[in-house]
Amino acid sequence: MTLALAAPLRLPARRLAALGWASSLAGLICALVVLIAVFAPWIAPHDPNAVDPLNAYAPLSAAHPLGTDDLGRDLLSRLILGSRTSLAGPLVVIVLSGATGTALAVSAAWIGGWFDAAVSRVLDILFAFPGLVLAITVAALFGAGFLAPVVALSLAYVPIIARVMRAAALRERSLPYVEALRVQGFSGWHICRRHLLPNLAPLLVVQAAISFGYAMIDLASISFLGLGLQPPAADWGLMIANGQPSILAGFPQQSIAAAVAVVITVVAFTVVAERMAAR
Amino acid sequence: MILEVTDLRKVFRGDFVAVDGVSFAVPVGGSLAIVGESGSGKTTCARLVAGLERATSGTIRLGDDGTPRARVVQMVFQDPYQSLDRRQTVAACLDEVLAFHTGLDRAERRRRIGELLELVGLDQRHAGVLPRQLSGGQRQRVAIARALAPSPRLLILDEAVAALDVSIQAQILNLLVDARAATGVGYLFVTHDLSVVRHVCDDVVVMRRGRIVESGSVEQVLGAPSADYTKKLVGSIPRPGWVPVRGGTRG
Numbered sequence: 001m002t003l004a005l006a007a008p009l010r011l012p013a014r015r016l017a018a019l020g021w022a023s024s025l026a027g028l029i030c031a032l033v034v035l036i037a038v039f040a041p042w043i044a045p046h047d048p049n050a051v052d053p054l055n056a057y058a059p060l061s062a063a064h065p066l067g068t069d070d071l072g073r074d075l076l077s078r079l080i081l082g083s084r085t086s087l088a089g090p091l092v093v094i095v096l097s098g099a100t101g102t103a104l105a106v107s108a109a110w111i112g113g114w115f116d117a118a119v120s121r122v123l124d125i126l127f128a129f130p131g132l133v134l135a136i137t138v139a140a141l142f143g144a145g146f147l148a149p150v151v152a153l154s155l156a157y158v159p160i161i162a163r164v165m166r167a168a169a170l171r172e173r174s175l176p177y178v179e180a181l182r183v184q185g186f187s188g189w190h191i192c193r194r195h196l197l198p199n200l201a202p203l204l205v206v207q208a209a210i211s212f213g214y215a216m217i218d219l220a221s222i223s224f225l226g227l228g229l230q231p232p233a234a235d236w237g238l239m240i241a242n243g244q245p246s247i248l249a250g251f252p253q254q255s256i257a258a259a260v261a262v263v264i265t266v267v268a269f270t271v272v273a274e275r276m277a278a279r
Numbered sequence: 280m281i282l283e284v285t286d287l288r289k290v291f292r293g294d295f296v297a298v299d300g301v302s303f304a305v306p307v308g309g310s311l312a313i314v315g316e317s318g319s320g321k322t323t324c325a326r327l328v329a330g331l332e333r334a335t336s337g338t339i340r341l342g343d344d345g346t347p348r349a350r351v352v353q354m355v356f357q358d359p360y361q362s363l364d365r366r367q368t369v370a371a372c373l374d375e376v377l378a379f380h381t382g383l384d385r386a387e388r389r390r391r392i393g394e395l396l397e398l399v400g401l402d403q404r405h406a407g408v409l410p411r412q413l414s415g416g417q418r419q420r421v422a423i424a425r426a427l428a429p430s431p432r433l434l435i436l437d438e439a440v441a442a443l444d445v446s447i448q449a450q451i452l453n454l455l456v457d458a459r460a461a462t463g464v465g466y467l468f469v470t471h472d473l474s475v476v477r478h479v480c481d482d483v484v485v486m487r488r489g490r491i492v493e494s495g496s497v498e499q500v501l502g503a504p505s506a507d508y509t510k511k512l513v514g515s516i517p518r519p520g521w522v523p524v525r526g527g528t529r530g
């Protein structure tokens with residue numbers, strides 16, 4: 001797993017249209033991953049943190065379908081439990097950045113003038129700053145863990161969401177129905193809340209779904225660098241990192257399993273998002 | 280007078296004079312047409328009266344001062360495809376306006392929505408549908424119902440039938456004649472097409488390059504135009520011999 005994976009995963013809509021079955025499969029995978037995360041403690045066959053040194057590096061078996069790690073912990077159980085933080089992180093990122101970005105975008109588009117200019121300038125500056133670098137810096141400053149990288153990454157994703165939403169809000173705002181509503185006597189607040197936002201919501205959902213995949217990779221990278229969740233937490237990015245010594249010992253399952261989980265989830269979410277965007 | 284406009288001026292971006300010292304008035308329940316070729320400043324006048332633009336100078340007096348503007352004047356726009364929120368059903372669209380402007384409770388509003396739909400020639404079948412399921416003419420009917428919902432005393436119609444087929448135009452014009460008779464609402468009817476004026480309006484002002492070149496009753500101005508510009512406009516009406524049939528006829 002390298003940072004290079006964070007490069008764009010966008011697929012051309014034309015190619016996707018030919019892949020109806022692929023998007024169905026992707027949707028199925030997304031649903032499955034979410035279900036696994038929700039019911040993780042009941043699905044996991046073993047306690048993910050139960051250390052059993054005598055059973056370290058156990059090979060694949062019926063009792064341990066993915067084997068065990070250097071401390072004898074069941075890898076499948078850790079992978080299943082790890083889905084929770086691995087999904088929760090990106091989820092918080094898209095909720096925070098989606099809400100902030102949309103609020104900024106709609107108010108900038110509505111108010112216009114100096115306010116729009118100021119917001120756009122701030123977004124440009126934020127945009128110029130690579131999100132991952134920002135998150136790593138914040139995590140280094142405020143300490144590793146779940147919260148600091150997630151909040152920093154949310155901040156970094158605000159301009160990405162806000163740019164798209166601002167352009168859409170400007171388009172929406174210029175439609176005649178908005179003037180009709182103004183003549184009806186409705187306030188700007190009412191028009192934004194009851195008309196602009198609901199009309200922009202589908203686009204926001206698509207943007208959030210696309211960002212979800214990127215955020216997952218970014219957060220896994222931060223975990224991999226040791227600035228995210230700390231051991232013994234089960235987290236996919238962390239598992240990829242922790243699996244490194246085992247690779248040298250000839251047991252690459254941990255890193256491979258976690259990396260495959262990240263890649264499959266990211267691809268599935270991105271395909272679904274692109275599919276929604278193409279509609 | 281429900282509307283009195285005096286010496287109205289609108290200058291865009293410092294130097295372009297779109298409306299240049301225009302005065303006109305609409306009596307209570309009256310119907311005034313503003314005609315003129317494209318670019319003569321008609322829409323700007325309409326938007327000034329509706330409160331969508333701010334006048335550079337001049338005065339606009341709307342009915343009794345103190346009543347919120349939206350309950351005195353409402354507007355129907357040219358484009359029936361984009362002047363409704365695409366996510367809102369017909370009933371929701373009307374209900375939103377009624378809830379905002381009237382003290383009616385839910386049941387009373389539902390009854391009023393039925394009345395409004397009937398007034399514009401629609402019925403309960405149309406209440407639950409989205410704009411995209413309606414034709415252009417039907418959408419314009421919804422826009423008229425929405426504009427009539429706050430019981431305004433003046434309705435601005437800016438090229439309200441220009442985007443519609445001629446046969447649909449006739450239906451909407453008849454609807455406007457009927458609605459005026461039924462509610463006593465006045466019209467400020469903006470159009471570049473003189474052929475639709477006779478049917479709906481009592482009086483007319485002719486605009487050219489931001490100024491009024493002629494005004495008077497429809498019969499007088501269209502029957503015996505005095506300004507050369509008006510003569511040219513009247514000469515370009517496709518059906519010169521057409522005489523209006525007054526009253527609530529359907530056709």
Ligand SMILES: Nc1ncnc2c1ncn2[C@@H]1O[C@H](COP(=O)(O)OP(=O)(O)O)[C@@H](O)[C@H]1O
Pocket residue numbers: 291292295297315316317318319320321322323324
């Ligand atoms: N917002 C605006 N900014 C600058 N010029 C405008 C604006 N709105 C209208 N105009 C100009 O004012 C003139 C009159 O326009 P308008 O009132 O729309 O005429 P009409 O409705 O009679 O066709 C046109 O030349 C138009 O280009």
Ligand SMILES: [Mg+2]
Pocket residue numbers: 321322323438
């Ligand atoms: Mg116009």
